[in-house]
Amino acid sequence: xxxxxxxxxxxxxxxxxxxxxxxxxxxxxxxxxxxxxxxxxxxxxxxxxxxxxxxxxxxxxxxxxxxxxxxxxxxxxxxxxxxxxxxxxxxxxxxxxxxxxxxxxxxxxxxxxxxxxxxxxxxxxxxxxxxxxxxxxxxxxxxxxxxxxxxxxxxxxxxxxxxxxxxxxxxxxxxxxxxxxxxxxxxxxxxxxxxxxxxxxxxxxxxxxxxxxxxxxxxxxxxxxxxxxxxxxxxxxxxxxxxxxxxxxxxxxxxx
Amino acid sequence: xxxxxxxxxxxxxxxxxxxxxxxxxxxxxxxxxxxxxxxxxxxxxxxxxxxxxxxxxxxxxxxxxxxxxxxxxxxxxxxxxxxxxxxxxxxxxxxxxxxxxxxxxxxxxxxxxxxxxxxxxxxxxxxxxxxxxxxxxxxxxxxxxxxxxxxxxxxxxxxxxxxxxxxxxxxxxxxxxxxxxxxxxxxxxxxxx
Numbered sequence: 159x160x161x162x163x164x165x166x167x168x169x170x171x172x173x174x175x176x177x178x179x180x181x182x183x184x185x186x187x188x189x190x191x192x193x194x195x196x197x198x199x200x201x202x203x204x205x206x207x208x209x210x211x212x213x214x215x216x217x218x219x220x221x222x223x224x225x226x227x228x229x230x231x232x233x234x235x236x237x238x239x240x241x242x243x244x245x246x247x248x249x250x251x252x253x254x255x256x257x258x259x260x261x262x263x264x265x266x267x268x269x270x271x272x273x274x275x276x277x278x279x280x281x282x283x284x285x286x287x288x289x290x291x292x293x294x295x296x297x298x299x300x301x302x303x304x305x306x307x308x309x310x311x312x313x314x315x316x317x318x319x320x321x322x323x324x325x326x327x328x329x330x331x332x333x334x335x336x337x338x339x340x341x342x343x344x345x346x347x348x349x350x351x352x353x354x355x356x357x358x359x360x361x362x363x364x365x366x367x368x369x370x371x372x373x374x375x376x377x378x379x380x381x382x383x384x385x386x387x388x389x390x391x392x393x394x395x396x397x398x399x400x401x402x403x404x405x406x407x408x409x410x411x412x413x414x
Numbered sequence: 415x416x417x418x419x420x421x422x423x424x425x426x427x428x429x430x431x432x433x434x435x436x437x438x439x440x441x442x443x444x445x446x447x448x449x450x451x452x453x454x455x456x457x458x459x460x461x462x463x464x465x466x467x468x469x470x471x472x473x474x475x476x477x478x479x480x481x482x483x484x485x486x487x488x489x490x491x492x493x494x495x496x497x498x499x500x501x502x503x504x505x506x507x508x509x510x511x512x513x514x515x516x517x518x519x520x521x522x523x524x525x526x527x528x529x530x531x532x533x534x535x536x537x538x539x540x541x542x543x544x545x546x547x548x549x550x551x552x553x554x555x556x557x558x559x560x561x562x563x564x565x566x567x568x569x570x571x572x573x574x575x576x577x578x579x580x581x582x583x584x585x586x587x588x589x590x591x592x593x594x595x596x597x598x599x600x601x602x603x604x605x606x607x
Contacts, residue, residue, distance in 0.1 A: 166576075169583040173557065175564050200524040204586035207526040207593075208558035211539040217440035221454050222433075225461045 159187040164194050172201045174338050178279040179286070181335045273370060273381065276337055276390060281374045283334050283343070284354045284392040293352060294330030294345050304331040308342050316342035316357040317387065319407070326353070326403050336390075337361075346403065351395035353403060360388040369409045371397060382409035428468050431476040432461070438477060438560055439484045445555045446488040448544055452495075460487040478566045485552065485570055492548065499548055529593045542592035550585030553578055 164187045170176045171184055188195050287293045296307040305318040311333055320328040325348060332343040334356070341358040360383050369382040378397040381390050382404055389407060393400050401409075439460060443453035460483045471479055492500045530536055543551060556567045568575045 165583070166579060169586065170564065170579050173564070173582070175579075196524065200526075200590060201583065201586050203525045203527045204590050205558055207530065207539055208543060208554060208586075208589065211530070211536045212543050212555075212559055213540050214437075214559050215441045215444040215453075217436045217457070218450070218454065221440060221457060222436060224454065225436075225458050228458055228462060 159183050161187075161191060161194060164188070164191065165197070168194065168197055168201055172198060172205055178282050178335055182283075182286070185335060273372070277372045277374055277379050277381070279336055280354070280356055280379055280390045280392045281377050283336060283356070284352075284377065287332065287334070287343075287345075287354060288352060293332065293354075295332045297330040299328050299330075301328060304328065304344070307331055308333075312340060312342055314359050314387075316344070317385075318342075318344060321346065321403070321406050324402075324406055326406065348393075348395055348399055348403070351393050351399070353391060353393040353395060353400065355403075355407065356390040356392075358388050360386055369404065371401070373397070380404045380409065382407075384408035384410075428465055432464055432468070432480055435477045435480050439480055441559065442481055442484050442552070442555060443488055445543070445559075446485070446548060446552060447491065452491065456487050456491050457484060459491075460484040463487065478562065478569045481556070481560070481562075481570045482572070486572075524590065526590050526593050529590070529597050535597060538593055538596045541596055542589050545592050546585055546588055550581050550588060553581045554585045554589065557582060 164184055167176060167180055167184045171181070176184065188198065296304055298304050298307075299320055299322065301318045301320045305315070308316060308318075308331060318328070318331065322328065326346045329345040329347050329352070332345060333340050334343045335341075336343075336356050337358060339358075341356050344355040344357060346353040346355065369380065372379040372381070377392055377394055378400045379390065379392050380397070380400050381388065383389070384407070389404070389409070391400055391404055391407075436457070439457050440453060443456040443460070444450065447453045447456060460480070464480055464483050467483075473479065489500060526539075530538060543554065546554065552571055553567055553573075556562045556570055557564075562570065564575055564578050567573075567578045571578065573581070
């Protein structure tokens with residue numbers, strides 16, 4: 159990737175709006191380009207500065223009254239003077255927040271959820287790792303080799319277990335870009351199938367224990383939480399096989 | 415959420431879905447017009463427009479929809495009252511010479527957090543942001559103050575996502591330059607824009 163091309167991705171990179179493919183390509187460019195790295199840090203700084211220090215103006219109280227007055231002809235034909243509309247105009251901060259949250263939840267349900275986006279990213283990463291003949295950065299079936307390899311590359315320690323005895327030999331580990339940062343990927347094999355397991359700190363404890371089964375373009379995906387870690391397993395193996403690996407790695411309630 | 419057909423129900427629904435975003439609407443209008451009274455006029459007008467077209471609104475989150483109306487009302491208002499501000503030509507292409515070092519020759523000038531390291535300098539952020547051409551100011555406000563996604567900004571500003579990206583990048587660079595100039599007690603830093 160050339161600087162000119164990378165540059166267009168720097169703002170979306172800073173805003174976490176890049177897809178996995180572009181992120182990976184950009185990361186590679188950044189590793190070798192001090193100029194673009196400086197640009198990233200300047201953009202991050204600009205963003206943080208505006209977020210932290212620019213004024214967010216609040217509507218003056220009289221504005222709600224003005225709007226209510228301006229609307230009153232159309233309003234009074236349709237509802238009585240004590241309707242919730244007027245209460246809305248004078249909503250207190252707490253009520254406004256509750257409404258905003260309620261509306262916000264409704265909006266989220268119409269958008270692809272975070273899980274949906276991550277499922278896409280997991281599949282894209284999985285495919286790319288196989289295409290590029292770069293399934294593993296460290297090839298070893300020894301968990302005591304793979305686990306320390308991640309040291310210093312991640313700010314968390316991913317549990318690594320070989321499951322050869324259960325039919326899922328560990329092939330190795332890889333660093334990949336997922337959910338906004340570098341994560342550990344454990345690569346297992348089952349018969350002729352490669353299975354990628356992305357392991358990252360869980361963002362949301364409230365979903366602990368919940369397991370989700372998804373699929374994309376013929377790939378099976380299973381997501382679960384265990385001991386504060388989120389696991390995403392992807393494979394072209396059948397979903398039952400993936401579920402078996404998931405439960406070996408601590409997924410609970412897979413069949414729920 | 416079911417769409418209520420009767421006018422009274424729609425009024426209630428408008429109250430529930432649109433009024434809670436009054437602060438967002440005012441904040442956007444305030445940043446685009448840079449004046450409290452003008453912003454209030456624009457928001458009032460925008461709310462009237464929003465109410466009239468609310469029957470046609472489908473969806474659960476009225477905020478981007480409302481902000482698009484506020485933004486268009488602002489632009490109409492600006493082109494009537496301050497034509498010069500909306501007639502800035504936007505050079506969406508970045509020049510080759512800007513590829514590196516566009517934040518200034520001095521590394522210190524490249525980092526806004528360093529520039530405003532003194533407590534007093536925080537107020538310069540508003541001044542620098544207000545100094546951006548409106549097309550860049552709006553994307554920075556929508557992203558960094560209103561926290562909208564690129565997709566939502568594209569809807570509000572009626573721009574392709576690619577243009578949202580390039581304006582954000584350029585807007586942030588301009589803002590950094592402005593801050594550095596303001597910090598040095600410059601003349602407001604309108605050169606080079």
